[in-house]
Amino acid sequence: MFNKDSKEIITKQAETIIGPQIKVKGNFHGQGNVTIEGSVEGDIKTTSFLLVGDKAVINANIEAKDAKISGETKGNIKISGYLEITSSAKITGDIEALELSIEKGALLNGNCLMNKNKIATSPTNS
Amino acid sequence: MHIYIYDNPLSQKKYDKILAKIETKITDLGLNGRIIRLGPMNSVFNAVENEIKKGAKTIVSVGSDNLFSQVLNSVAMLKAKNIYNNNLPMGIIPIGKENNDIAHCLGINSEEEACNILSARRIQQLDIGQANYNYFLGQAIISTKNTVMVIDDEYTLESNDEGEIRVINLPIKNKDVPESDVNAVDNQLQLLILSHNNKKIISRKKNKYNLFRFKKLVILNKNEPVIIDGSFKITTPVEIKIAKEKINLIVGRNRKF
Numbered sequence: 038m039f040n041k042d043s044k045e046i047i048t049k050q051a052e053t054i055i056g057p058q059i060k061v062k063g064n065f066h067g068q069g070n071v072t073i074e075g076s077v078e079g080d081i082k083t084t085s086f087l088l089v090g091d092k093a094v095i096n097a098n099i100e101a102k103d104a105k106i107s108g109e110t111k112g113n114i115k116i117s118g119y120l121e122i123t124s125s126a127k128i129t130g131d132i133e134a135l136e137l138s139i140e141k142g143a144l145l146n147g148n149c150l151m152n153k154n155k156i157a158t159s160p161t162n163s
Numbered sequence: 164m165h166i167y168i169y170d171n172p173l174s175q176k177k178y179d180k181i182l183a184k185i186e187t188k189i190t191d192l193g194l195n196g197r198i199i200r201l202g203p204m205n206s207v208f209n210a211v212e213n214e215i216k217k218g219a220k221t222i223v224s225v226g227s228d229n230l231f232s233q234v235l236n237s238v239a240m241l242k243a244k245n246i247y248n249n250n251l252p253m254g255i256i257p258i259g260k261e262n263n264d265i266a267h268c269l270g271i272n273s274e275e276e277a278c279n280i281l282s283a284r285r286i287q288q289l290d291i292g293q294a295n296y297n298y299f300l301g302q303a304i305i306s307t308k309n310t311v312m313v314i315d316d317e318y319t320l321e322s323n324d325e326g327e328i329r330v331i332n333l334p335i336k337n338k339d340v341p342e343s344d345v346n347a348v349d350n351q352l353q354l355l356i357l358s359h360n361n362k363k364i365i366s367r368k369k370n371k372y373n374l375f376r377f378k379k380l381v382i383l384n385k386n387e388p389v390i391i392d393g394s395f396k397i398t399t400p401v402e403i404k405i406a407k408e409k410i411n412l413i414v415g416r417n418r419k420f
Contacts (some may be wrong), residue, residue, distance in 0.1 A: 056373040058326075058358055063318025069376070079318060 057092050071101075073108070091125040098130075113147075165189075165196030165254075166219045168210060168234060170226025171203060173258060177315040178395060185256060187223070188278040196221075201230075202329075211237035213280045215247050220274060221413070223281065227262040231255055232299070232394040235410065239291060239298040242408045246268040250288070254281045254413040265301060265392065268335045270415025279353060288416045291331040292391075293406035299391040300347070300410075301335035303403055306387050307356060314354075320375070324358040328379060330403050336394075346420045349407055351376055378407065379404045414420040 052069030055061060059075035067083040074090040080098050087101035092107030103118040109127040114120065120134035124142030125141065131148040140143065167189075173182060189195060199210045211222060211234060224234040234253060241247055256277040257263035271277045292299045307322040314320060322328070332353075333347040345353045356373040380403045382389055388396040389403075 042199070044193055052376055054374040056356070056358070058322050058324040059356065059373050060321045060323065065318050074375075 055093075057090075065097075089126075091123075164219060165194050165221045165223060166180065166199060166214045167196055167223045167225050167256075168199045168207065168230065169201060170224070170230040170258070171194060171205075173226060174200060174202070178258065181258065182225075185274050188275060189281075192278055194224075194278070194280040194281055198390045207233040208240065210238040212241060212246065214252065215241060219251065220319045221252050221254055223256060223279075225256040226258050227396045228248070228265045228392060229262065231265055231384060232392045235291065235300055236298050238410060239406060239408045241269060243406075250411045252284070252286050252411040252413050256281075258374065262393070264336045266354075268301070268333060268419050270418035272415075272417075276415065281413055283416075284412055285346075285416065286411050287418075288409050288411050290332060290350055291347075291406045291408065291410055292330065292352055294389060294391050294397055294401050297391055297395055298395060298406055298408070299332065300412075301329040301331070301392045302331050303389050303391045303401070304384075304391045305382055305384060305399075306391075307358075308384075308386040309386055310382060312354070313383070314375065315379055315419045320354075320356070322356050322373075323359070326358040328382070329355045332405075348420075352403065352405055354380060359399075 053067050053071045055073045055075045057074045061075065061077045063079045065077060065079060067079050068085065070086045071083045072088045072090065073093045073095065076094045077127065078096045082100045085102055087099065087104040089095060089104070089106045089108045089110060092105040095108065095110040096111040096112060099110065100113045101116055104116050105121040105123065106126045106128065107123040113130045113131045114128065114132045116134040119136040120132065122128065122139045122143045123143065124140040127144040129146045131150065133150045135151070137151060195274065199214070200211065201207065214222065222234060222238065224231045238251065238253060255266045255269065256274055257266035257269055258273060271280055289300065292303065294303050305328050307324065307326045308329055310328060312320040330352055331345045332352055334345050354375040354377060381397050382401045382403065383398045388398050389401045390396055
């Protein structure tokens with residue numbers, strides 16, 4: 038399971054860090070942990086953990102194994118494991134996750150799907 | 164046979180004493196070989212090519228990072244052209260304290276230590292980066308201003324802050340990068356984007372820098388060149404990737420990777 042301590046370790050081990058001053062356009066496909074604090078337009082895919090910081094602005098469809106979202110995202114989010122949405126998050130789009138937590142104050146405009154059978158068949162290995 | 168390539172500035176009289184000391188030490192260690200003294204009109208590539216064809220067993224650059232970069236490029240180009248296929252080791256004898264960051268990274272901090280390291284012959288095979296037709300051991304650098312990077316033909320990166328972009332193979336003079344992250348043996352280059360605003364307070368925990376791994380990177384900037392290993396300037400577009408060729412380097416025990 039994905040507890041708070043393990044999340045912090047994963048964040049520190051991020052292989053890709055997109056800072057607040059960075060603008061990414063296109064299809065970003067990573068295999069390691071990814072931290073985003075800047076802006077992204079396009080698609081984001083990672084087979085590991087994705088952290089979207091509270092200053093991040095994302096216009097993209099997101100696919101990841103696990104994710105913690107604190108920033109602004111526009112696009113569909115598909116998480117094959119655990120999705121944590123914090124109070125500062127502003128999400129416009131549909132979300133799919135196997136496990137989900139939403140903190141008080143978060144904004145979510147979209148459909149939410151938690152179908153274990155469907156999620157289990159969507160690994161993000163490409 | 165050991166081939167010692169002397170950098171052009173070493174023909175100045177002020178270096179006579181130190182070169183004599185090195186030559187004595189080399190003789191004492193039984194590492195005698197041929198000395199090639201470069202003049203302003205000599206080509207490093209031609210010198211290296213001739214010596215390899217004659218059967219050189221080790222090529223040692225005696226001088227600065229700049230000479231080492233030229234020797235590295237010559238050896239890698241000859242390997243790429245299949246002029247030779249063996250694993251010819253390269254060595255370094257740094258002269259002076261300035262402009263010898265590559266030697267320091269390899270754990271070679273003085274002329275005398277360099278001779279002992281040549282004698283110990285601790286050989287390590289390392290990745291090298293390729294920027295268009297040039298090769299580098301350490302890093303390629305360009306300013307973030309007006310620079311666009313295309314990564315793996317998939318996405319583009321731009322920085323809004325003024326700062327520096329570094330494509331790193333080996334952490335030469337990179338106090339900002341955890342050394343374990345870049346080591347020239349993992350067949351990967353790392354892209355690091357530093358902002359001048361936060362350059363002094365960079366820490367991995369605070370995520371004050373931007374870090375990417377990639378297979379191929381294209382750098383575009385109409386105004387500024389890419390500088391590789393502090394020695395060459397290349398105008399953009401510059402395509403950077405890990406070269407197919409590897410190099411064998413004689414390294415010190417106290418190398419930084």
